[in-house]
Amino acid sequence: MSKNRVAIIGLGGIANAHMRGWGALDNAKVVAGADIAQSQLDKFSNKYPEVPQLFLDYRRMLDEVKPDYVSVCTWPPLHAEMVEAAAAAGAKGIACEKPMANSLAECDRMLVACRASGTKLAIGHQRRYNLRYTEAKAALDVGKIGALIEIQSLCRGDLFTDATHSLDLLRFFADDSPVEWVLGQVECKTGRSRFGHEVEDAALAFVSFQSGVRGLIQTGDVSPQAAYQRIMLTGTDGRIEIGGDGEEYWRIINGEQAGWVTHQVAQEAALNPFACYMRDLIRWVDEGGDYILTGEGGRATIEIINAVFESSHRRSRMRLPLYVTDNPLARMLANNEL
Numbered sequence: 001m002s003k004n005r006v007a008i009i010g011l012g013g014i015a016n017a018h019m020r021g022w023g024a025l026d027n028a029k030v031v032a033g034a035d036i037a038q039s040q041l042d043k044f045s046n047k048y049p050e051v052p053q054l055f056l057d058y059r060r061m062l063d064e065v066k067p068d069y070v071s072v073c074t075w076p077p078l079h080a081e082m083v084e085a086a087a088a089a090g091a092k093g094i095a096c097e098k099p100m101a102n103s104l105a106e107c108d109r110m111l112v113a114c115r116a117s118g119t120k121l122a123i124g125h126q127r128r129y130n131l132r133y134t135e136a137k138a139a140l141d142v143g144k145i146g147a148l149i150e151i152q153s154l155c156r157g158d159l160f161t162d163a164t165h166s167l168d169l170l171r172f173f174a175d176d177s178p179v180e181w182v183l184g185q186v187e188c189k190t191g192r193s194r195f196g197h198e199v200e201d202a203a204l205a206f207v208s209f210q211s212g213v214r215g216l217i218q219t220g221d222v223s224p225q226a227a228y229q230r231i232m233l234t235g236t237d238g239r240i241e242i243g244g245d246g247e248e249y250w251r252i253i254n255g256e257q258a259g260w261v262t263h264q265v266a267q268e269a270a271l272n273p274f275a276c277y278m279r280d281l282i283r284w285v286d287e288g289g290d291y292i293l294t295g296e297g298g299r300a301t302i303e304i305i306n307a308v309f310e311s312s313h314r315r316s317r318m319r320l321p322l323y324v325t326d327n328p329l330a331r332m333l334a335n336n337e338l
């Protein structure tokens with residue numbers, strides 16, 4: 001089988017997951033990597049001697065290697081320029097890490113560039129492939145708790161870095177229904193930044209989907225600190241709870257049996273979520289059809305996050321589409337409004 005040639009930009013932590021993902025596929029092979037830091041290139045080449053070409057300049061790599069697929073594994077403020085460059089270099093598909101970017105203006109640059117070159121853009125919300133969520137979604141879809149009313153999510157961490165996954169999962173359980181409005185509040189006292197952008201200390205958000213489903217999310221230090229990506233689904237006829245990281249189970253109560261019924265899951269027995277993310281990206285490029293980690297979906301998540309910030313700024317709910325194209329959190333911090 002001929003293998004798609006893959007190049008990775010940014011050889012830090014998450015690049016290892018991309019190596020594992022691409023490496024699990026018969027039809028892909030990582031042939032090059034780029035990082036601005038020589039120390040990272042050295043570490044990477046010791047760990048993955050099978051990757052033949054390493055570069056300090058990612059643009060040179062794109063130019064010389066002309067990869068079929070590009071993984072963008074850098075911090076969010078760099079995603080737009082790197083996706084634009086990979087699309088211009090002729091990549092068929094791009095697996096860009098989450099969060100897609102810091103602002104809707106940047107997301108739109110990425111989408112426009114990919115549409116112009118015919119490149120398929122995927123965003124790394126690979127948790128949609130985690131078994132505990134997919135099994136719970138399958139139970140929801142066959143009506144085990146009746147019609148979905150509310151989704152609650154608990155996630156320590158911050159909205160951009162961590163709750164980008166939680167909000168994407170809210171969208172997943174709500175069948176990607178468009179959002180009608182968002183009401184949010186954030187607290188930002190410590191002035192922290194992560195992955196090259198400012199983050200809040202705590203956030204609460206209420207997301208009203210057009211389908212009528214409501215989403216509620218608690219992040220940062222207002223969320224129980226033991227909870228990372230824990231989800232609760234309330235339906236007309238029952239309830240499902242899905243464990244967070246380190247809690248590989250989901251459980252259901254619905255009147256079919258007395259009390260809660262718990263299902264343990266073994267993610268590693270299945271294909272790992274990153275391999276599913278890359279496998280289906282290749283399938284999407286080759287065959288078209290639907291894909292669950294699209295750039296448009298990544299943008300929808302950034303739109304909700306920035307609507308939470310803007311709602312906090314305006315002290316009112318934000319109806320979507322959001323016409324605010326900057327990063328409201330960065331703006332509020334620059335203006336001493338938090």
Ligand SMILES: NC(=O)c1ccc[n+]([C@@H]2O[C@H](COP(=O)([O-])OP(=O)(O)OC[C@H]3O[C@@H](n4cnc5c(N)ncnc54)[C@H](O)[C@@H]3O)[C@@H](O)[C@H]2O)c1
Pocket residue numbers: 009010011012013014015034035036037040058073074075076078097098099124125126161195
């Ligand atoms: N999908 C997930 O579950 C998941 C998990 C962890 C992190 N992430 C995301 O992955 C992204 C990267 O996180 P990380 O933990 O790997 O960060 P990291 O700091 O470990 O790695 C980033 C790498 O990018 C390199 N870099 C910086 N500027 C560069 C440039 N101009 N050209 C080439 N390389 C450059 C850095 O030297 C570094 O090696 C973030 O957006 C983060 O939110 C996603």
